[in-house]
Amino acid sequence: MVTEEMREPTFLVLSALADAPRHGYGVMREVLDMSDGRVRLRTSTLYAALERLLADGLVAEAGRETVDGRLRRYYALTDPGRERLTAEVARLTANAAEADRRLRLRPATA
Amino acid sequence: MVTEEMREPTFLVLSALADAPRHGYGVMREVLDMSDGRVRLRTSTLYAALERLLADGLVAEAGRETVDGRLRRYYALTDPGRERLTAEVARLTANAAEADRRLRLRPATA
C-alpha cells in the first residue's frame, strides 16, 4: 500500500466513524460538529465518499433501520480502515510538525 | 479568507519555502528530503503550483540566476503565504488530534 493522499472530507468521514458506527446523516452532523462548524459535507461528497470507502474495504455496512418512517443505513470502520486512518494521522502530524519547525526557523517579518 | 482545503503537494511547496527562498528544482529536492523520499513532486505539479501560488500572492519571485548555463528562478514565501501555511498547520494538527482521540476511544479489534 502506497498511502496516496486522502482529501479532507474523506478523512473526516473516516474520523467520524472511528469511535462508533453511524448513518450517513449522522456522519454529516458529526463532521460539522467536530470541525467546529467549518466543514459542512455536501450529500454528493458524503455518499460518494462512503461508496468509495465501501469499495476500498475501509468501511463496511453495519445494518439498516427505519426510524420515524426514515431509512437509516449504518456504516462502520473496518480494521483496514482503522489502519489507513492511523497512517493518515501519522502523515498529517509529520507534515504539520515539519512545516511548523520550518516556520520557526525563519520567524515572520524577519 | 475562507481557508479552503489545500492539497498535500501545494502544502509541501509552501513548507519547503518556509525557512528559505529556493528555486523550483530545489523545492523538489527539499520536498523529497523532508518527506523521507515519500513525495516526489512531478514537474507539472510543482511549476503549476508555483504559478498558482504566485497568482494568489502566497509566493513571490525572488530573483533569477544562471548557474553552469542553467537558469534558476527563485521563489520566496510572502507574509500572506506564511499566514496561510500557519493556518494550514493548525488545521492539519486539529484534524489529526481529533482523529487520534476518536481512534483511542475505540481501540482496534475491540
Place this chain on the structure above:
DNA sequence: GCGGGATATGCCGCTGGCCGACCTATGCTG
C-alpha cells in the same frame, strides 16, 4: 565519444474527488 543520470524549466491531456444544484420524502414546529 556516447549513453545515462542529475540539474533545471516547462507543456498537454486525462482522471478523480469535491462542489453546487437539484430531487424525493417524512416529521416537527411556528
Place this chain on the structure above:
DNA sequence: CAGCATAGGTCGGCCAGCGGCATATCCCGC
C-alpha cells in the same frame, strides 16, 4: 401550511495533481 431538520440520493462541471513528453546543460562511467 410554510419552513426546517432529518434521511437518502443524482448529475454536471471544476480544478489540482498525475503521467508523459520536450528542451537543454553538465558530469560520470564505459
